[in-house]
Amino acid sequence: MYHHFGEAQYPATNVSVAQFDAHLDYLEVNQFQIWPLEKIAMYLKAKKPLPARVVAITIDDAYRSIYAHAYPRLKQRDWPFTVFVSTDPVDKKMSAFMSWEQMREMQQHGATFANHSTYHDFLITLQSNETLKAWQQRIRNDLLHAQQRLIDEFGSAPALFAYPYGEYNHALQQIIAQLGWSAFGQQSGVASRYSNLLAIPRYPMAGPFAAIEQFNTKAMSLPLPVTHIIPSDPTSTPQNPPRLQLMLDHNPDMQLDQFNCFASQQGATKVTWIDKAKGHVMVEANKAFSQRRSRYNCTAPSKSTDRFYWYSHLWIYPSSPNGIAE
Secondary structure (H helix, E strand, O other): OEOEEOOOOOOOOEEOHHHHHHHHHHHHHOOOEEOOHHHHHHHHHHOOOOOOOEEOOEEEOOEHHHHHHHHHHHHHHOOOEEEEEOHHHHHOOOOOEOOHHHHHHHHOOOEEEEEOOOOOOOOOEOOOOOOHHHHHHHHHHHHHHHHHHHHHHHOOOOOEEEOHHHOOOHHHHHHHHHHOOEEEOOOOEOOOOOOOOOOEOOOOOOHHHHOHHHHHHHHOOEEOOEEEEEOOOOOOOOOOOOEEEEEEOOOOOEOHHHOEEEEOOOEEOEEEEEEHHHOEEEEEOOOOOOOOEEEEEEEEEEOOOOOEEEEEEEEEOOOOOOOEOO
């Protein structure tokens, strides 16, 4: 997952052009298949196994640097990619964003454009004095309006959605499910048969996380076989630091003795095996989170290769006095 290209003034969401070139070269040299995101989503929904070394390239927000830097490189390689568009900034012709005309040109050369909401709001946050029913209607209208704008401009729109800021909870996921869409977050990890189709992971590539050494590790990573998550809603626990329980499928290739988890901006967490034979583990950070969004990233090395099994869990502690939809 990318945002900005060659725009160093956005260090948290930017990848340099040289880094992006290195990423694309790595995928080509190592014979990855680059699939349209919609095809991968179809495989996940049908529970069809994906071939080895398949990736999708996704880009959020439709910034102009996509047209200037990412698009020419992907077009040259004839590789498909998906851009998630918040439609209002494009409709308002805001200078930081591509135009519909530019995107229609890109559509002729491998680009797909999918829903990223109308306004790129914090969708889970209630407005002042807003009821749950009013919130549900507002969000549904927002998402349907964006979908219709994509259909108006491109003739069709896939049943794919990317959460603004990567934020979701069960209430928002329920709306996405009712619309029949697959949804993507910004938590890292490998899309697989273990993925929740309403919170499919993607690896964010920006800033220090875009270094080629990290890219190589992530591109070659394997899905941690998580079958059950407590709590599964990233907003559902008032406890801070939160406790996460995972149930893992048995996989003899995982080195569970080297299972480790890391908390955002903290480093290694506490890991307590409730029942290692059954793959039941609890994870807890060493201190409370102070930011709105944080993550636990859990990995276990493979016994047979130098690859890592990987899972990431999102936590959200909203600061809005209006609260969140539940």
